[in-house]
Amino acid sequence: xxxxxxxxxxxGSGETAPTMVKVHRExxxxxxxxxxxxxxxxxxxxxxxxxxxSRAVEYFKxxxxxxxxxxGLGRIDGAxxxxxxxxxxxxxxxxxxxxxxxxxxxxxxxxxxxxxxxxLHAKIRAGGVVTFASAAAxxxxxxxxxxxxxxxxxxxxYWLDGLNLLGDLxxxxxxxxxxxxxxxxxxxxxxxxxxxxxxxxxxxxxDTPEYVLGxxxxxxxxxxxxxxxxxxxxxxxxxxxxxxxxxxxASGETIPLALLQDPRDGAxxxxxxxxxxxxxxxxxxxxxxxxxxxxxxxxxxKAEFDAALAAHDSSAAxxxxxxxxxxxxxxxxxxxxxxxxxxxxDTFRGMILKLGEAASSGLxxxxxxxxxxxxxxxxxxxxxxxxxxxxxxxxxxxxxxxxKVEVRDTPAGVEWVLQxx
Numbered sequence: 001x002x003x004x005x006x007x008x009x010x011x012g013s014g015e016t017a018p019t020m021v022k023v024h025r026e027x028x029x030x031x032x033x034x035x036x037x038x039x040x041x042x043x044x045x046x047x048x049x050x051x052x053x054s055r056a057v058e059y060f061k062x063x064x065x066x067x068x069x070x071x072g073l074g075r076i077d078g079a080x081x082x083x084x085x086x087x088x089x090x091x092x093x094x095x096x097x098x099x100x101x102x103x104x105x106x107x108x109x110x111x112x113x114x115x116x117x118x119x120l121h122a123k124i125r126a127g128g129v130v131t132f133a134s135a136a137a138x139x140x141x142x143x144x145x146x147x148x149x150x151x152x153x154x155x156x157x158y159w160l161d162g163l164n165l166l167g168d169l170x171x172x173x174x175x176x177x178x179x180x181x182x183x184x185x186x187x188x189x190x191x192x193x194x195x196x197x198x199x200x201x202x203x204x205x206x207d208t209p210e211y212v213l214g215x216x217x218x219x220x221x222x223x224x225x226x227x228x229x230x231x232x233x234x235x236x237x238x239x240x241x242x243x244x245x246x247x248x249x250a251s252g253e254t255i256p257l258a259l260l261q262d263p264r265d266g267a268x269x270x271x272x273x274x275x276x277x278x279x280x281x282x283x284x285x286x287x288x289x290x291x292x293x294x295x296x297x298x299x300x301x302k303a304e305f306d307a308a309l310a311a312h313d314s315s316a317a318x319x320x321x322x323x324x325x326x327x328x329x330x331x332x333x334x335x336x337x338x339x340x341x342x343x344x345x346d347t348f349r350g351m352i353l354k355l356g357e358a359a360s361s362g363l364x365x366x367x368x369x370x371x372x373x374x375x376x377x378x379x380x381x382x383x384x385x386x387x388x389x390x391x392x393x394x395x396x397x398x399x400x401x402x403x404k405v406e407v408r409d410t411p412a413g414v415e416w417v418l419q420x421x
Contacts, residue, residue: 044074
């Protein structure tokens with residue numbers, strides 16, 4: 001019997017976006033036969049919890065080629081005992097456990113006084129893959145940031161007790177996903193919406209040897225306890241922030257487990273990424289070419305569309321529209337697209353409108369259509385001018401001008417320009 005790998009993956013965001021498809025595929029590929037469970041507690045309080053679950057199931061089915069089953073543990077307090085035990089059994093039997101968006105505060109409150117933390121610890125120690133992203137990732141350390149309470153409700157920064165899954169594995173880190181968030185525009189929303197001021201205040205409360213483990217959006221850290229190393233994947237960087245000083249690791253770099261366990265030890269060597277991987281990671285995602293956000297994808301499709309219209313290529317313009325529609329569907333499972341979804345849909349509608357306008361006026365180059373006739377008339381004008389019949393030459397030029405064709409006599413010869421409205 002082949003032993004299972006012991007892997008904990010932390011994703012900063014994009015856990016159900018195209019950017020993380022390759023990562024999920026790689027992880028389940030390590031397992032052979034996969035029994036995947038969606039730990040649905042973090043978003044269990046939301047009215048659209050069933051929709052979020054179905055989107056995650058569809059994402060894994062179509063993009064990862066894996067069937068993932070919701071554990072049915074969205075609300076544990078007051079749950080039917082049979083339903084609760086069925087969910088716990090599914091966690092016990094699974095070799096791939098995935099949890100993502102929602103509220104870390106709610107998740108921790110629901111998991112308190114249950115066997116779920118122990119089941120997750122056992123999964124890593126005995127063998128299996130646990131992937132926690134976004135809100136779920138916040139719960140992994142000894143302390144957790146109550147994001148909603150601080151950012152949305154205005155409470156002063158404070159820590160909650162976390163699962164300490166990392167601490168049990170010898171990593172004294174508190175996890176901050178969405179580390180490079182920039183949604184705030186003019187105000188600082190880095191560090192999972194905390195900003196620098198509030199993060200500094202929270203850091204002051206950490207004990208030695210605790211430190212901040214920051215994971216950028218659309219970025220992951222795959223910690224392989226058998227290989228005693230962790231690898232950065234995705235588009236951004238992973239940050240080890242110790243007493244306010246940061247050390248970053250780019251996509252493709254391998255970090256020794258010993259450094260995660262003691263980031264104050266500078267002796268641990270870091271394996272840099274291959275040159276091609278390092279260069280590509282700043283512009284492409286794990287799939288090798290798609291921009292790392294729905295907005296970026298829409299902007300790229302818009303550029304393709306505009307270039308096609310400029311080249312009077314109706315097939316390429318139509319293909320860009322269809323590709324954007326497919327992109328919107330592929331990104332639909334991502335729960336943290338923010339305003340990107342609206343931007344993409346507006347872009348899509350704008351492209352459709354331009355196609356409709358082009359259908360009315362035609363995309364064929366009007367110059368190419370009239371060129372044979374204009375050239376024939378200009379040949380007649382050439383003969384007339386050779387015979388010094390300039391009066392007839394002017395009549396021809398004026399007639400062409402009324403037809404929106406400007407004739408220019410240059411030292412290099414006759415040129416003409418079609419004045420297109």
